[in-house]
Amino acid sequence: MELDFSHQAHFIVALAPEIILSVWGMVILMIGVSPRHSHGPEGSAAHLGWLSLAGILAAALSNGWLYSVTEVGTHSMVALDGFALFSNWILLAGAGLGILISQDYVRRQRLQAAEFYALLIFSTVGLMIMAAARDLIIIFLGLEILSIAVYVLAAFNRRDPKSAEAGLKYFLLGAFSTGFFLYGIALVYGATGSMHISVIADSVASGNAHGALLVFGIALLAVGFSFKVSVVPFHMWTPDVYEGAPTPVTAFMSVAVKAGVFLAFLRVFSVAFVGAYERWWAILWWLAVITMVVANLIATVQVNVKRMLAYSGIAHAGYLMVAIVAANETAAAGLLFYLLIYTLMNIGAFGVVILVSGQSEERLEIQEYAGFGWKHPWLGVLFTVFLLSLAGFPGTGGFIGKVFLLQGAMEADLVYLSVILVLTTVASYWYYLRVAWYMWMRDAPDGATDEPIDVSLPMRLALITGVVLVLYFGVFPGATMEWARSSVSGLSAVGPGLTGLAP
Amino acid sequence: MPEILFFIFAAVAVGGAVGVVVSRSPVASLLFMVATLASTAGIFVLLEAHFLAAIQILVYAGAIMVLFLFVIMLLNLGHDYQRDIRGNVAMIIGFAVTGGIGGLLARQLGGGTAGLETNLGAGDAIDAALREYGAVGAIARPLFTDYVVAFELTGLLLLVAIVGAIALAKKAS
Numbered sequence: 001m002e003l004d005f006s007h008q009a010h011f012i013v014a015l016a017p018e019i020i021l022s023v024w025g026m027v028i029l030m031i032g033v034s035p036r037h038s039h040g041p042e043g044s045a046a047h048l049g050w051l052s053l054a055g056i057l058a059a060a061l062s063n064g065w066l067y068s069v070t071e072v073g074t075h076s077m078v079a080l081d082g083f084a085l086f087s088n089w090i091l092l093a094g095a096g097l098g099i100l101i102s103q104d105y106v107r108r109q110r111l112q113a114a115e116f117y118a119l120l121i122f123s124t125v126g127l128m129i130m131a132a133a134r135d136l137i138i139i140f141l142g143l144e145i146l147s148i149a150v151y152v153l154a155a156f157n158r159r160d161p162k163s164a165e166a167g168l169k170y171f172l173l174g175a176f177s178t179g180f181f182l183y184g185i186a187l188v189y190g191a192t193g194s195m196h197i198s199v200i201a202d203s204v205a206s207g208n209a210h211g212a213l214l215v216f217g218i219a220l221l222a223v224g225f226s227f228k229v230s231v232v233p234f235h236m237w238t239p240d241v242y243e244g245a246p247t248p249v250t251a252f253m254s255v256a257v258k259a260g261v262f263l264a265f266l267r268v269f270s271v272a273f274v275g276a277y278e279r280w281w282a283i284l285w286w287l288a289v290i291t292m293v294v295a296n297l298i299a300t301v302q303v304n305v306k307r308m309l310a311y312s313g314i315a316h317a318g319y320l321m322v323a324i325v326a327a328n329e330t331a332a333a334g335l336l337f338y339l340l341i342y343t344l345m346n347i348g349a350f351g352v353v354i355l356v357s358g359q360s361e362e363r364l365e366i367q368e369y370a371g372f373g374w375k376h377p378w379l380g381v382l383f384t385v386f387l388l389s390l391a392g393f394p395g396t397g398g399f400i401g402k403v404f405l406l407q408g409a410m411e412a413d414l415v416y417l418s419v420i421l422v423l424t425t426v427a428s429y430w431y432y433l434r435v436a437w438y439m440w441m442r443d444a445p446d447g448a449t450d451e452p453i454d455v456s457l458p459m460r461l462a463l464i465t466g467v468v469l470v471l472y473f474g475v476f477p478g479a480t481m482e483w484a485r486s487s488v489s490g491l492s493a494v495g496p497g498l499t500g501l502a503p
Numbered sequence: 504m505p506e507i508l509f510f511i512f513a514a515v516a517v518g519g520a521v522g523v524v525v526s527r528s529p530v531a532s533l534l535f536m537v538a539t540l541a542s543t544a545g546i547f548v549l550l551e552a553h554f555l556a557a558i559q560i561l562v563y564a565g566a567i568m569v570l571f572l573f574v575i576m577l578l579n580l581g582h583d584y585q586r587d588i589r590g591n592v593a594m595i596i597g598f599a600v601t602g603g604i605g606g607l608l609a610r611q612l613g614g615g616t617a618g619l620e621t622n623l624g625a626g627d628a629i630d631a632a633l634r635e636y637g638a639v640g641a642i643a644r645p646l647f648t649d650y651v652v653a654f655e656l657t658g659l660l661l662l663v664a665i666v667g668a669i670a671l672a673k674k675a676s
Binding site for chain 2: 008011015022026029077078112115116118119122123125126129135137138141142144145148149151152155156158167211212213216
């Protein structure tokens with residue numbers, strides 16, 4: 001089947017996963033307000049969780065079917081290339097695992113299940129739209145759909161004032177950064193006369209674009225994107241919001257939201273603006289360096305594990321920025337691969353944090369982990385694997401992901417950036433391994449409450465999927481990497497690498 | 504004549520925007536915002552986007568601003584005003600950065616808008632569309648053809664916003 005987008009019905013095919021998910025979200029909302037569910041307490045929440053997961057699977061099936069559909073040309077507002085389809089796998093994996101690890105939490109905290117899952121699904125739709133968008137307006141709409149849903153999710157636990165604080169902080173700063181993003185779009189439109197990425201790319205490459213407007217537009221767009229992926233110095237909101245938000249929401253934010261925005265970031269900068277590479281690479285180079293160094297340094301002194309993982313998320317944003325700066329196909333494939341791994345390992349780590357923190361979500365300090373490994377060997381081993389993968393230990397997916405990022409950076413001759421990436425990774429071992437050290441080498445303090453940990457079926461599924469895939473990608477990365485590489489080869493205008501420009 | 508009108512509207516719009524930020528009472532901020540929105544509507548008229556101008560007045564300057572006013576009065580925000588805790592330094596830095604960007608842009612664009620006009624040669628197409636379909640049709644047609652994806656996504660965005668607002672405003676059970 002071929003689509004040339006001459007008819008509106010073609011969009012229904014190209015956006016099939018997004019449409020299925022949106023309709024599914026609305027159905028879940030309707031079920032939530034039906035009398036049986038709005039009064040039935042415990043059981044209905046679990047049903048809604050599994051139903052949401054079924055929606056994610058349906059969208060994944062349609063995403064697989066889309067491989068049999070090809071698009072003609074790059075003029076449509078939404079792309080149907082390998083990059084978009086691979087992105088959908090990452091985002092759907094993030095959403096599915098997010099739903100699995102939320103189920104207990106939603107039931108325990110008696111949250112409004114229908115609204116919770118529906119908003120999570122809608123924000124996934126926004127993310128998928130962003131990753132597939134070929135028009136700045138569509139990217140903006142996707143960004144807003146996901147942001148508003150996530151603002152609400154961050155404030156979703158009404159009994160916890162910290163959650164409300166997180167939601168409000170995220171909302172105010174997020175709305176502010178949206179202004180930057182929109183102004184950037186306006187200036188780019190002024191400079192190039194279009195909001196379509198292919199047209200912008202032509203205009204920028206031919207040198208017709210108005211210089212000053214274009215540079216300001218690029219700068220403001222970079223600020224808008226950097227805020228959402230929490231790159232230093234636009235990261236100020238991240239630790240507070242990650243700490244205050246309900247833990248499953250934090251997990252979802254730290255993987256899916258980051259992934260979706262990074263994918264749009266890559267498409268805009270290495271397709272639309274690649275002709276002006278020498279104007280923007282230096283500023284993103286510095287952002288990447290500051291992010292890697294500052295985030296890893298601050299993470300070493302954190303004693304709250306949730307906050308430590310927040311800084312670890314910022315540090316990972318720094319590693320991923322390296323791929324944006326490199327702007328070649330290897331780096332783009334590396335970004336896809338790394339985001340997939342990052343989704344699996346970070347959700348896994350947060351899943352264990354949810355289990356340890358217990359009923360009231362209080363036990364988040366690192367001391368709570370003392371002796372945890374010997375008390376719950378299975379969970380201890382899983383958490384250790386996730387932490388090692390986050391740190392980038394050989395044998396885990398995180399290591400392979402970093403290797404591919406480095407390969408992309410070296411192809412672009414970004415030597416200093418690669419060295420900094422390696423050094424900061426080594427520094428990051430300290431804070432990841434410290435948690436592992438507490439788990440295995442320290443005895444539990446006397447009088448510690450010995451709450452039994454009940455690992456429910458959804459949580460088990462999420463953790464096992466995560467650990468199996470993280471180890472699989474660590475040992476046999478070849479096939480997936482080839483797949484990622486063939487996915488980005490459709491990204492027609494990904495730059496020639498522009499070697500020799502780096503310091 | 505249109506040039507003079509444009510500069511009047513532009514001056515009122517920018518002045519109003521500054522007023523929104525610096526005025527002490529929320530009600531005054533709101534009235535400044537009405538001035539900004541109304542003069543933006545005036546600029547739309549000068550660009551021959553009559554439908555947009557009418558919508559701007561009806562929806563923004565009219566309905567939404569009245570809602571804002573109601574909220575401010577219901578929450579009784581007008582009285583206990585507190586100065587920004589960071590004092591004047593942050594304000595000065597903010598204005599300096601904004602002014603710097605504005606000045607830089609003005610200097611770059613000062614040489615004339617020759618480079619821009621070649622890019623934005625859509626004026627004729629807009630005139631043709633206006634003649635053929637009228638002011639409303641010229642907006643409605645692209646909305647449901649070229650921009651149908653954006654239009655539907657806006658619908659989804661509004662749904663998310665409504666659901667989110669209700670989920671947060673509901674009584675905690």
